[in-house]
Amino acid sequence: MKLISYQHAGKARFGAVVNDEVVELSGRLAAPDLAALISDAGQLEQARAIAAQGVSDYKLAQVDLDPVIPQPRKVVCVGINYVKHAEEAGRKVGEYPVIFQRYSETVLAHGKPLLRPKVSTHFDFEAELAVVIGKGGSHIDAANAMEHVAGYTCFNDASVRDWQFHTHQYGMGKNFRATGAVGPWLVTADEIPDYRKLSIQGVLNGKIMQEGKLSELAFDIPALIAYISQALPWHPGDILATGTPSGIGFKRTPPVFLKDGDTYDVVIPGVGTLSNPVADEA
Known part of the structure; x- marks a missing residue:
């Protein structure tokens, strides 16, 4: 699974990339950001299931990418x-x-x-x-x-x-x-x-x-x-x-x-x- 952090409509979000399209995970999972998501095996499995449905929210070119982890602790x-x-x-x-x-x-x-x-x-x-x-x-x-x-x-x-x-x-x-x-x-x-x-x-x-x-x-x-x-x-x-x-x-x-x-x-x-x-x- 490919995971990204990005901006869309003025808000910070995260999601999965599937065939140059983005499946938004923000709001569909309890994790507030990508760092929290990758720390939780259960939520990662939920993310995979959502991404596997193949219903995209945006084209990858439509989002403004952030660093993968926008503000890493170190x-x-x-x-x-x-x-x-x-x-x-x-x-x-x-x-x-x-x-x-x-x-x-x-x-x-x-x-x-x-x-x-x-x-x-x-x-x-x-x-x-x-x-x-x-x-x-x-x-x-x-x-x-x-x-x-x-x-x-x-x-x-x-x-x-x-x-x-x-x-x-x-x-x-x-x-x-x-x-x-x-x-x-x-x-x-x-x-x-x-x-x-x-x-x-x-x-x-x-x-x-x-x-x-x-x-x-x-x-x-x-x-x-x-x-x-x-x-x-x-x-x-x-x-x-x-x-x-x-x-x-x-x-x-x-x-x-x-x-x-x-x-x-x-x-x-x-x-x-x-x-x-x-x-x-x-």
Whole structure:
């Protein structure tokens, strides 16, 4: 099942996507939003039954997509999680994953413009698979970690490279307004029995820049969920961005940075395509 958050007639809603049409779930279920829905197995089954009836409310093109989870409690990102990306960055995969955070206010939806900030021209792309948490918890065993996954979506951890390296703590370059794209929808975990069989591409203006396989993650999804849960509790709707494969712009010769008028797509067959234009910050 594909689930979305969106705006229609001036109201925030959520629903299921069936053949490019939207079956509205808001008001038909007790859940007030998508984060609440994915935390409740019973309501998810009701949602599937409603979607299976095939009676749509809108065309997908008629709704204004929000980020899959409009205001996630937290967005946790992983750096240097593909061996080839570590090599191109001049880094080695360490004993522990590289973890940093994004503020939810930096996250935007499919189709919305990524904003190249006024203060930098070093605006880079990072195609990623993101995990959406459905079941919260702390001190999770890696053997049980996949039970906490509600589903998957596409993520672009667009980065302001010069600001990222102002200091050795590079969170600032990861937290500019309108730079973390997510969507277009959440594909529920039952649709993807083994995420490791997924592949990922990052495509700039139709040209493939990044390619990878999720089997190549240095720290796999269960390990990441378990590791982070030792420090912070997971909550339904939290997002885990799993890292980007090689091919990023600032390590190319010459470097390739996003500019006004570009379009960057994150393509994960079986999950979807996240597409965002690029615009200069006003």
